[in-house]
Amino acid sequence: MRLILAPMEGLADPSLRDILTRLGGIDLCVAEFVRVTNHLLTEKFVLRTVPELDHGGCTPSGVPVRVQLLGSDPVCLAENAAFIASLGAPGIDLNFGCPAPTVNRHGGGAVLLAFPEQIHAIVAATRRAVPEGIPVTAKMRLGLSDTSLTLECARAIEAGGADEITVHARTRSDGYRPPARWEWLSQIREVVTLPMVVNGDVWTPEDGQNIRRVSGCEDVMVGRGVILRPDLMRRIKEGGEAMSWEALRPWVLDYFDLLCARMEHRHAPGRLKQWMGMMRAAYPEAQEQYQSLRTERDPAAVRKMLAGF
Numbered sequence: 001m002r003l004i005l006a007p008m009e010g011l012a013d014p015s016l017r018d019i020l021t022r023l024g025g026i027d028l029c030v031a032e033f034v035r036v037t038n039h040l041l042t043e044k045f046v047l048r049t050v051p052e053l054d055h056g057g058c059t060p061s062g063v064p065v066r067v068q069l070l071g072s073d074p075v076c077l078a079e080n081a082a083f084i085a086s087l088g089a090p091g092i093d094l095n096f097g098c099p100a101p102t103v104n105r106h107g108g109g110a111v112l113l114a115f116p117e118q119i120h121a122i123v124a125a126t127r128r129a130v131p132e133g134i135p136v137t138a139k140m141r142l143g144l145s146d147t148s149l150t151l152e153c154a155r156a157i158e159a160g161g162a163d164e165i166t167v168h169a170r171t172r173s174d175g176y177r178p179p180a181r182w183e184w185l186s187q188i189r190e191v192v193t194l195p196m197v198v199n200g201d202v203w204t205p206e207d208g209q210n211i212r213r214v215s216g217c218e219d220v221m222v223g224r225g226v227i228l229r230p231d232l233m234r235r236i237k238e239g240g241e242a243m244s245w246e247a248l249r250p251w252v253l254d255y256f257d258l259l260c261a262r263m264e265h266r267h268a269p270g271r272l273k274q275w276m277g278m279m280r281a282a283y284p285e286a287q288e289q290y291q292s293l294r295t296e297r298d299p300a301a302v303r304k305m306l307a308g309f
């Protein structure tokens with residue numbers, strides 16, 4: 001079994017990837033998407049999203065980070081993929097699932113699920129451009145508003161030569177509405193032979209086992225569940241008691257320090273609040289600290305509060 005941290009734009013940033021991979025259980029990360037339009041990206045731009053490329057493509061605890069590309073033009077995607085591979089990316093992932101209207105308006109993300117032949121062209125061009133040995137993978141949703149082309153899209157990804165497919169078991173219209181449609185995962189599993197990673201609504205260690213049983217797939221990608229319960233991946237693998245809020249607190253402080261080292265200090269409290277805002281669903285004890293942090297903008301005061309609570 002491999003457990004993969006999902007790409008989450010604006011949420012799972014390099015600092016959080018560092019903390020979460022140090023906590024254990026994560027075998028691989030996929031970074032949030034890098035948008036490809038009609039030109040070659042600069043190294044500086046790519047490194048802003050995936051600074052791990054400067055450290056062998058791995059988080060400080062040694063977990064590889066694949067770079068995800070989002071776009072619609074096969075030639076541009078392929079050229080950028082080759083460039084990013086030359087920067088040392090341990091893998092290139094292609095995004096066929098982003099539901100954001102601005103992204104979809106430009107022909108990227110989930111809208112491609114209406115055009116399996118375009119998906120095939122993108123995967124094939126990218127696979128050809130990236131040196132053998134560096135995996136080219138793809139992440140899809142089930143479709144746009146229905147599942148009429150689900151299997152065709154999965155087949156297009158395989159026929160294009162992808163090394164792996166990840167399926168988030170929802171259509172674009174489903175948004176993030178629960179429950180994810182795990183029942184579709186086994187149907188896709190039956191029509192493709194490439195390695196398949198399953199994704200959607202894994203919140204507990206039991207969910208982690210259940211999605212594997214229902215789908216017949218070994219490997220699981222988890223997004224929001226790990227944000228809420230940072231020890232979730234370790235517990236899916238090893239079981240055991242959940243970490244207490246008290247034990248988690250120093251990790252949250254570490255995260256804040258990493259943020260302050262990486263971004264303008266005035267922006268760090270906002271990022272921290274975003275994580276804590278989600279964690280308080282799993283850790284009611286975090287609620288009080290979250291409330292006191294809500295109005296605090298001074299990083300020094302935030303740090304003091306975190307260290308002291």
Ligand SMILES: Cc1cc2nc3c(=O)[nH]c(=O)nc-3n(C[C@H](O)[C@H](O)[C@H](O)COP(=O)(O)O)c2cc1C
Pocket residue numbers: 006007008009010011031032033068095097098139168199200201202221222223224225
């Ligand atoms: C805030 C946020 C940002 C996301 N950004 C991306 C992204 O950049 N690329 C991508 O393929 N999926 C993205 N996703 C989708 C997740 O990778 C994942 O497929 C989805 O959250 C379902 O998994 P989960 O139920 O484990 O969270 C994002 C999801 C969220 C909540």
